[in-house]
Amino acid sequence: MTDFTTLTLPVQPTVIAPDGSQIRVLPALAGGGMAHFRLLAGQVAKAVTHRTIEEIWYIVDGSGEMWRKQGAREEIVALAPGVSLTIPLGTHFQFRASANSALSAVAITMPPWPGEGEALFVEGPWRAT
Structure with a gap:
């Protein structure tokens, strides 16, 4: 049996994602994980695709x-x-925050984020900051 997990959104980022966004890691189970992503106003993430x-x-x-x-x-x-x-798996993607507003999202990863090497950099439409 899996233990319950309860977590309050961390004030500071837990890690910086390979794309450059601030990540606050949230709970995970065997089938998926959850995280809070944030880009500051005017920031552009690096374009990536995922392996798995x-x-x-x-x-x-x-x-x-x-x-x-x-x-x-x-x-x-x-x-x-x-x-x-x-x-979806294999999708190339990139995101950016508007010039006057930070952008925050909650995302579910399926399966849970496996760690370093998962994100592959690709060419996107915008220059990353």
């Missing part, structure tokens, strides 16, 4: 944009509180 995980994001604060690409399909979506989106 897929993600579901929910935007909780701020505004920005997310670029996603799968093969020939490519799109940019506006990010604002209440928007949720998926990042």
Whole structure:
């Protein structure tokens, strides 16, 4: 039997993601993990793809944009509180915060984040900061 986990959102980032975003690690179970992502106003994450995980994001604060690409399909979506989106396995993606607003999201990774080497850098539409 797995123990219960209860956690309050950490004030400071737990780690910096390979894409450059601030991460506050939240609870995980065998099937998936959860994290809070944050980019400061005007920041642009590095474009990446994942080797083994897929993600579901929910935007909780701020505004920005997310670029996603799968093969020939490519799109940019506006990010604002209440928007949720998926990042299926193999998707190239990049996100950025608007110039006047930090961007915060909660994301589920399935399976849980395996560690270093999971993210591969790819070419995206924007220059990372």
